[in-house]
Amino acid sequence: MKRQRGHKARLCLTPAQTRVAEEQGHAARALWNLVHDWWTMLPKERRNLAAADEAIRQGRKDLPWLGSLPAQAAQAVLKTYFQAWKNCWDGRAQAPNFKARFHSRTAIDIPQGRDLQIARLNRRWGRMWAPKIGHVLFRWTRNLPVGKHADKDNRVTGARLVKEADGWHVVFRVRTEMPEPDRHTGPTVGIDRGIAKPLALSDGTFREHGPWLTEGEAERLRRLEKSRERKRRARKPGEKRSRRLTHTYDRIAQLRATAKRRAVDWQHKTTTSIAETFSRIAVEDLAVIHMVKSARGTVETPGTGVRQKAGLNRAIAGEAWGRTVAMLEYKAAERGGLVVRVPAPHTSQRCSACGVITPGSRESQARFVCKNPACRFEAHADTNAGRNIDHAAGQAVSGRGDLGDTRSAKRQPPTGPPAA
Structure with missing residues (x-):
């Protein structure tokens, strides 16, 4: 039987690569919001993938900052958005909504596995290719079906770059064939x-x-949460969040x-x-x-x-x-x-x-x-x-x-x- 699994690994990005990745992530989130507004404003009879794809192509021409997002990643945003509506229609999830900057996870799709160019460098590190970012290093913690070990039934079909609290990670989509x-x-x-x-x-x-946290970590978390509340109360309505408060949140x-x-x-x-x-x-x-x-x-x-x-x-x-x-x-x-x-x-x-x-x-x-x-x-x-x-x-x-x-x-x- 065929098995689809995800494998998550930590990325090691340079400062320049981190800036490019964050630009792409913000562009992907903004594109989702634009597609959502376009979809909800149109009459139902005009909502289809072909029209949405044409709107995205025109938006990439009219908005230069959308050009930082690779074309395939932009198409992946549309497919993910349409799949979210299918899940809603089937009763498996709620309707997709606007993605706020500080309440959504930054992610970039690389839908084609052949574009990744995965190679193992040594026992601890591997290397992959990310469009418009270049070659990046990731921690090699599990053998992946790449190179001579890959075929049509055992291969990496794609990946997603994800930003979390502790840095950037890559999630590989791995397809393998195993006996029943x-x-x-x-x-x-x-x-x-x-x-x-x-x-x-x-x-x-x-x-x-x-406990998931040690006594010292739990005490540190308690003090940070108290500090966060003091700084939040000190903010005036409509005032921009300070760097200290942002650092506390992080x-x-x-x-x-x-x-x-x-x-x-x-x-x-x-x-x-x-x-x-x-x-x-x-x-x-x-x-x-x-x-x-x-x-x-x-x-x-x-x-x-x-x-x-x-x-x-x-x-x-x-x-x-x-x-x-x-x-x-x-x-x-x-x-x-x-x-x-x-x-x-x-x-x-x-x-x-x-x-x-x-x-x-x-x-x-x-x-x-x-x-x-x-x-x-x-x-x-x-x-x-x-x-x-x-x-x-x-x-x-x-x-x-x-x-x-x-x-x-x-x-x-x-x-x-x-x-x-």
Whole structure:
């Protein structure tokens, strides 16, 4: 089967190359906004790719600063914008909107892989070609199908230059052909996602992590955020942002980027281990976007527990539950496994041993004791929820519809003894 994956590497740009890259990035963002205005002002019957392409060609002639963006990168902006509308029409995303300068990520597309001219220089560094930027160095951390190792089924199909808080990166689009995986023969597992226990498995084990920032980094972030608020209050309405405030924003973004890199690294290692061990992985079908809604309310009907709910929302967002499931899905599929989404209601209230929901069984955040006199089952509350999720995965329907896989048609027993 063919596999499409992205590989991210850090770029090493000279000051001159950095200036050119930033010019191209701002031109790409401005072109997106111009295309968006042109698209939304036209009548529906006149909106099509051919007319948009002609408008972009004319805009590059009339606006000299758009010439800093390579022609192929400009075409990629149009394709990305049209794909965003297709995702909206299919119900997978919201409608595309204006990209603000300080609230959008700077990116430049290189749609043709043959233009990259990738070469490995030594064990640590590789070299690639970026249009109008020249040859640039990037950190070589994974073998890429280039040179004699590339063919029509194994090759780099394109790339995107991305500016983040810690500098410029390149994301290669890599297409490889791999044999169809054999069916995974390992045990099944249910996973309960939480805050105190990030991942609680139905076999009684947990996957935990510490703080993403050290004590010194966390204290530095706290002081920078206090400094940011003082400088923001000192600004007059409409006054231009000072360089000191901009520098403070950049330092905050760098620390948060460090925390995110560590979180993604932990998620990759943990999900790889789970996908290699278990054949069927069951998770709750959670609508996370509704779980992190604010409790602020309105002036007429103010909310209650606003600060507590805000802290809970930050904790949920910090765990990135959706990203964990997305990693599990593609890693399990590559190993012949399956990820099943099951309905979330009552997974933490139901006893996984007798299947009865008895009021008061959830004695605390971490302890579950079944109040059914004929059962009296005891376990960690998250482990009990994981066992219920594993049991529910034996049904042929998930929270999003039919699973369409016979491997989940029967109820399966727990994979191990519960944790007392």
